[in-house]
Amino acid sequence: MLVVAFRYTLPVTPEPSSPHADIPSLPGDRMESLGAREWLMVTGAGMVEIFLVGAGTISRAAVGCVLEKQGVLPDAEKANVSEAVGPEAAGQFLRLATGLEMDAQGRPLLETFHRAYHRAVEAGHIGPYLQRLFQRGVWLHEKARQETDYFAYATRTEAVVRELIGKILGASHRLNVVIVGEATPLSALVQELLQAGGRRFSLVNISENLPADLAVPWGAVFETLREMPELPVTSDVLILFPSSRLEVNPEMIQRRMHRDGHRPLLVFDFGNHLGDLKRLKKLPNLYVYTRRDIEQVIQANRAE
Numbered sequence: 001m002l003v004v005a006f007r008y009t010l011p012v013t014p015e016p017s018s019p020h021a022d023i024p025s026l027p028g029d030r031m032e033s034l035g036a037r038e039w040l041m042v043t044g045a046g047m048v049e050i051f052l053v054g055a056g057t058i059s060r061a062a063v064g065c066v067l068e069k070q071g072v073l074p075d076a077e078k079a080n081v082s083e084a085v086g087p088e089a090a091g092q093f094l095r096l097a098t099g100l101e102m103d104a105q106g107r108p109l110l111e112t113f114h115r116a117y118h119r120a121v122e123a124g125h126i127g128p129y130l131q132r133l134f135q136r137g138v139w140l141h142e143k144a145r146q147e148t149d150y151f152a153y154a155t156r157t158e159a160v161v162r163e164l165i166g167k168i169l170g171a172s173h174r175l176n177v178v179i180v181g182e183a184t185p186l187s188a189l190v191q192e193l194l195q196a197g198g199r200r201f202s203l204v205n206i207s208e209n210l211p212a213d214l215a216v217p218w219g220a221v222f223e224t225l226r227e228m229p230e231l232p233v234t235s236d237v238l239i240l241f242p243s244s245r246l247e248v249n250p251e252m253i254q255r256r257m258h259r260d261g262h263r264p265l266l267v268f269d270f271g272n273h274l275g276d277l278k279r280l281k282k283l284p285n286l287y288v289y290t291r292r293d294i295e296q297v298i299q300a301n302r303a304e
Contacts, residue, residue, distance in 0.1 A: 005089035038127040097137020172197040181241030
């Protein structure tokens with residue numbers, strides 16, 4: 001597979017569009033007719049950048065024609081366009097994902113990039129290639145945070161979990177969270193998950209009760225389960241701790257992803273339930289982090 005990036009530089013309007021404005025959509029049939037199997041478009045003041053992944057060459061002229069017909073570009077032939085292919089295009093993707101790129105107004109494109117990516121995931125335009133690049137970008141952004149003194153560093157497991165949820169799943173107030181096993185301390189974890197947008201919680205094989213004074217937003221729902229034969233297809237976050245009664249295996253996660261592969265699933269495996277992750281890492285829209293991954297982030301943050 002080959003990734004290619006086209007960046008179009010446009011005149012900046014006197015009143016640039018808000019970073020929260022609707023992101024134009026690209027018809028799947030037209031993009032596939034160009035030979036693209038995955039694609040992502042990011043728009044900002046004075047620029048449009050589109051990443052496409054395909055098995056062969058993708059025509060610059062044909063891409064410009066599609067963007068013009070969809071109203072993304074006023075005149076594709078007159079636009080100033082640059083092209084990057086292969087590693088150069090992947091590097092440009094990572095620059096956006098790590099927050100290094102600005103638009104023509106000097107505004108960081110990271111938030112716009114995340115919104116565009118999550119919209120593309122919902123539309124089914126993201127496949128395994130762009131997903132791996134995005135996940136790599138999340139970790140590079142974390143590394144950049146660790147090497148500057150501008151940010152406050154998370155040094156608690158619960159805080160790192162909340163940050164990763166925000167980066168990968170985006171801003172949401174309706175996440176479905178499944179927690180399996182004995183989380184310690186449960187109340188601190190749930191509080192961070194509520195701040196990250198968790199609203200429906202399934203607590204499986206957990207003996208600890210949530211404190212009565214826990215600050216719970218209106219509409220949040222908690223259910224306690226002894227068994228969970230299947231992972232709910234609506235689950236967004238799965239957190240696994242050591243459990244004496246229930247073992248979540250890779251096959252359960254595979255079945256969840258096969259039932260709704262367009263819905264991302266973020267997994268934190270603190271109980272070593274999943275073992276070898278090679279098969280799982282090949283599934284689109286699945287993000288898996290182990291206890292070791294989280295500990296490395298915390299150790300680096302504490303070193304600062």
